[in-house]
Amino acid sequence: MPDENEFEGEYQGGTVKRFLYVNRRAPHGTIYPHETLEMVLIAAAFDQDVTVVFLDDGVYQIKKDQDTKGIGIKNFTPAFRALDDYDVEKLYVEKESLEARGLTAEDLLVPVEVVSTEELREIMAEQDVVLGG
């Protein structure tokens, strides 16, 4: 979760852009998913129009039952549940990515919309700023 002081000087310009966050990496092996989530929360705090997509190994980020005690790393993934409080409600997961990993929507820790590759292609194409990767 971002520090309070991250929000100092909150954006007052009034412009709203479509920010797309692309999650393609597994959690814990690298810090990218964790730090990408921090970028999501700040964009939401700036009242931007945020969309978060999970594809490839990114779908593992929202797998239920993650317990990182044994590897000694803070589990950042419960913060995905806070997205709703930040009015980040557009979460999409690619069906093909889930299926390749033997997962279904029931395995996920937040409510998401499972979409086809074709649908995801349209969602991702209509954005102004793309982060993650």
Add this chain to the structure above:
Amino acid sequence: MPDENEFEGEYQGGTVKRFLYVNRRAPHGTIYPHETLEMVLIAAAFDQDVTVVFLDDGVYQIKKDQDTKGIGIKNFTPAFRALDDYDVEKLYVEKESLEARGLTAEDLLVPVEVVSTEELREIMAEQDVVLGG
């Protein structure tokens, strides 16, 4: 190339082990191939029994005609030609990796032995210390 002072306190123990260096990454996109080559040279200076293998994108490290002026990065790959001076003569390249990339032995900047996957498997299995990766 390593600094002279890297060789201070050169190993005097007399033990010779088989050091295997595994090159699986393309050059320039990351520093790993460059820094792995530095490890090869030091092991050779310590009179160890050094074997260097190139497979997967590692075969691109010894592609001829690399010219890095346009990307502003020092080209470390001519140093592969110096391996011979360090008595590092066991260089193997996997045939399958070359073929997948449309390359042949003529495309390579140092003399190497092109071996089959089966042969490489045997070479890699008989080692004491494995570096690179």
Add this chain to the structure above:
Amino acid sequence: MKLGILVNEGPFTHQASDTAYRFTEAALAKGHEIPRVFFYHDGVNNANKLSEPQSDDRNLVKLWSELGEKHGLDLVVCVAAALRRGMTDELLAAGFRISGLGQLIETGIEADRLVVFGD
């Protein structure tokens, strides 16, 4: 046109910082405006003034500082990413400053394009 730049990797280990530098240089030469270069993830290491590459290799920290000075660039290092990586004010090369992640979002909003260089 206003082009914002995001650099996500440290110098040397990945080419991302080199490519970002060359892109920024080319954009400026073409007359585009670079409202901000933001350094996130290991990108914060681009600001480490103690970096001393071999004398025959490029010095990316210095290159960014010089480009920044020449064009008055706003080179911003993310505070949260910098803290965990031990990249503090005392290590900051000329022209860089440390600030919040909000500055990246602001750049995304105000620039016409945001271009990401990473790994």
Add this chain to the structure above:
Amino acid sequence: MKLGILVNEGPFTHQASDTAYRFTEAALAKGHEIPRVFFYHDGVNNANKLSEPQSDDRNLVKLWSELGEKHGLDLVVCVAAALRRGMTDELLAAGFRISGLGQLIETGIEADRLVVFGD
């Protein structure tokens, strides 16, 4: 048995350093000898004493220092890798020292096994 350890990535960005730490801890607890932990590539950043992670997360620099002190470990940072990454003596956390790459090869020769943690 003598187990040498090579750590190739910085803390936080990749899990490699965490795994190496936990492996080293377990090996010591089992009575193995760890003649040296060598830090190469971005692994040199494990020695940066300025690193300040969030208070509820692990501090790997401190963990290595403490493990080193408790067991008298030789924690060696590669000088060439450290120079380009701006990891100098003045940033060195307790228990680490900077030396040449030859120390890694020496560990490979003298240890019964060399275990590599990287990305």
Add this chain to the structure above:
Amino acid sequence: MASRMLHTVNKSPFERNSLNSCLRLARKGSAVLLIEDGVYAAVAGTSVAERVSERMAELSFYVLGPDVAARGLGGAPLIEGFRVVDYDGFVDLVAEHDATQAWL
């Protein structure tokens, strides 16, 4: 409304799945620019060339020349349809498209 995207890919198609995912998700009419280790996917006659060619009719493909030369591929035949650009051309592509997406 961002309808024309510029996609950049900087990973080798042999090592990672970044190019595959880009090819799967880039919408018809958008552009793909290969940079850094991504440029290996522009070379003709490799085991990944066909996957790229398959989308040649729907997407515009570009490759960064300095990265091609750095990797010793300056003389190698590229897949038909690729256009080579330098850093200036990269800047132009960013400016000409409505948004940029980096596949890392």
Add this chain to the structure above:
Amino acid sequence: MASRMLHTVNKSPFERNSLNSCLRLARKGSAVLLIEDGVYAAVAGTSVAERVSERMAELSFYVLGPDVAARGLGGAPLIEGFRVVDYDGFVDLVAEHDATQAWL
């Protein structure tokens, strides 16, 4: 004479080619330990499971339990033949084999 190798793989089999290369080049009789993001390859029912199963007769497969739990796979069925170890077991595997190779 190092005749029994322990191979470690820490990359996701969906993202990188590390596991593929390990499976291709590990000699019969050696062991493979999946750690970090490599553990996803131990789960049954994925698109990569068959590739692993094919070498089950020739290689010994292990997976690091703490990494499995961290990724929410503690309850997921693993491919038949996998043995779960903790960091202690990782140390034992290193000691029992003649050399260790990390596929990064």
